[in-house]
Amino acid sequence: DVKVTQSSRYLVKRTGEKVFLECVQDMDHENMFWYRQDPGLGLRLIYFSYDVKMKEKGDIPEGYSVSREKKERFSLILESASTNQTSMYLCASSLGDRGYEQYFGPGTRLTVT
C-alpha cells in the first residue's frame, strides 16, 4: 500500500512564525502536491512538484514556498504565518504518468493565532 505521511496532525503557530510542514511518501512517486482544504472551497492546489528540485505554482501559491531535495519528501513552508493561513493542509503523491490518481496523507490542521 502507498503510504503518505505528514509530520503533524495538528499544529498551532503564532502570527509571523516560520512554519514547516513535511510530507513523506514511500512508493517512489514522481509527483507530489500540497493542497489546502477549506469548508465550501474544496481542495485548492498550492504547489506541485514533478521531480526532485522541480516545482510548479498551483492556484494559490502566495505566502507559501516548497522544497523537494529528495524524491520521497516534499516540504511546504510558510515564511511568515498569518491568520488567513489557518486551514487543513493535505499532501498527495502520484506516479509520473498517473498524476490524476493521487494518494493522500491524513492532513495537518494548522491554526495560526
Next chain:
Amino acid sequence: AQSVTQPDIHITVSEGASLELRCNYSYGATPYLFWYVQSPGQGLQLLLKYFSGDTLVQGIKGFEAEFKRSQSSFNLRKPSVHWSDAAEYFCAAPGGYQKVTFGTGTKLQVIP
C-alpha cells in the same frame, strides 16, 4: 482544463437506502473524471475513475458512477448505504498536466 460542480453541499440518507451524489462537468472533449472520498480525519482516497469506454464505472466499496454526456454529469451511486459511508465525497477532473481540480465536495450523513 476541465471543471466540476457539485450542487449538493450536504446530503442525509438512512442506512440501507440508495444514494446518488451529483457531479456536473464542463469540457468539450471526452473528459476524464474521478470520485474521491474523505472519511473523517483522513486524507482523500480514489473511489473510481472514468477515462473512456463503458459509461458505467465500478469502484471500491460498492460504489459506481455513470458518465452521461448528454447531461454533462458523472453521478456517484450506491444501492444500499452503510453507516461507514458517512464521509465527504469529491468529484474531480484533470486540471492541467498531472494535476486534478476538485469540486467543493458533498458531505454525506447516514442516519440509522
